[in-house]
Amino acid sequence: MFLLKLLARNAFRHRLRTLLTILGITVAILAFGLLQTVVSAWYAGVNASSATRLITRNAVSLVFSLPIAYQERIRRIEGVSSVSYANWFGGVYITEKNFFPSFAIEPQSYLALYPEFVIEPEQKRAFISDRKGCVIGQKLANRFGWKIGDSIPLKGTIFPGNWEFVVRGIYTGAEKSTDESQFFFHWAYLNETLKKTIPRRADQAGIYLIGLKNPQSAAEVSLAVDTVFKNSLAETLTETEKAFQLSFVSMTEAIVVAIRIVSFVVIIIIMVVVANTMAMTARERIGEYAIFKAMGFRWYHVAGMIFGESLFISVTGGIVGILLTFPVARKFGDVMDQFFPIFQVESSTLYMDLSFCLIVGLVAGMFPAWRAVNIKVADGLRRVG
């Protein structure tokens, strides 16, 4: 009790210095939390993806597509329960800045494979029966204020021309991690148009999506699919959806690593700052610690005062930082919505925040405590006079 009172009062002896130090820790913890959240947002697609769905693509590159005839052959493979297919459309709404992912899909089989996209049955029916219909995520709808029945013009980048779609459904995510910013329309609509304009690009699927009868058989089925198409004109590469997503992210791995490093550097910097503050503080009070020791207080009392004070400062700053992380992350997530459809502070980040402020407090107190504990009383007292 007394010790607590003493160290709280000690902490605010240099009010400005302490408040600035606390502010520094708050900012560092906040920065760390945001950077960590950016990293997990980066991997959000991977985390949301399933390890029980397979994706088959052209073995050469994702740029090349696969003949639509593969669908039937894949369906016949042992262990496959359903097959769907999709094309990355890459449509632009008015300007490039309005980016969102758009896909041409086979509606029935695709939606059956992705139960995490939740659509009202009525809307689903309307979408399936309208060739020019599209289904969009709730977030996307909010972003542009789109409603059911609105018609949306997209400029094709990969598939040239001006395309017109009618919103028939708006899906929500079944999970927090489900991306609600996507745009889906009929593959058949794309294909019909291509037949007229660029016939050699018709009847092609960008990727095949495979549902498994038994989730454990992912490896065998992948191998079986790729074996079937071995030595054919378009060889395939099949992997789980998770692995597929991960291969995207790994292209930008270097950036993620850089962000991670920066987030840890921020913590190290603040550790040095707090250590410096504590060293200054303890140097000023070395005479006082000597008095305590002269009166019979032990080394652990003195160390307790110093560690208590540095932990008090670092934990206070840390808690304020953690509390600020949520509203700031929300604001940040709103602004960066296009880039990070999922922007959520993870609990692991909070645990790291907490451990970091404890570590910062302990490390900062270490050197001054060591000095205060080891100084001889008589020498410490001389510093006063």
Place this chain on the structure above:
Amino acid sequence: MRDSNEKESIVSINAVSKSYQRGNQPVPVLEEITFDIARGEFLALMGPSGSGKSTLLNLIAGIDSADSGSIIIDGVDIASLGEAELAGWRAAHVGFIFQFYNLIPVLTAYENVELPLLLTSLSRRERHEHVETALAVVALSDRKEHYPSQLSGGQQQRVAIARAIVTDPTILVADEPTGDLDRVSAGDILALMSRLNEDFGKTIIMVTHDPRAAEKAHVIRHLEKGVLSDVSA
């Protein structure tokens, strides 16, 4: 009864030597010091600056250790105590008074006086009684909620004296207790120390440069370059 007490020695210093290392050279500070201090004595240690007065006082108070010789206080050879035992011994037997008062600035007068009692097993209520008594002795009962910065030098020194006596220690050690005070305040402090010695029977060992302070003492010892020269009563 008082006579027999006065003859009994409470501090017994025997052939104590101490030197500091300066570079590779040992610099002797105290050489073969031997003397006794009787229970209830008021001793003044005088001598020129650098003669080793503070060093000797620190040895007696158990916050520094001698190179050789023995210091026996109330039957205990303090050189034989380990660090933890020595700390406990100091808490129970020594009251410190310093030139610069050395109060803890973030604690009130009351809390400063209470500080040494936190190491005892006294209850909060018992501590309260002891603190009130000690503050009454130094006539500062009305200033107990004041912080050191709100007190004059003389008042701060009186709080420090209350802190030194609150555990009822065997000896009081004072290193130039009036060195930082004006004449009037110094007079008050000396009067207070005399009273502690006479009315409460405290054994006091005081280092001082001030002849007026020394006058209050029963015994004056002079240190000269680490050697005791003479005794005057």
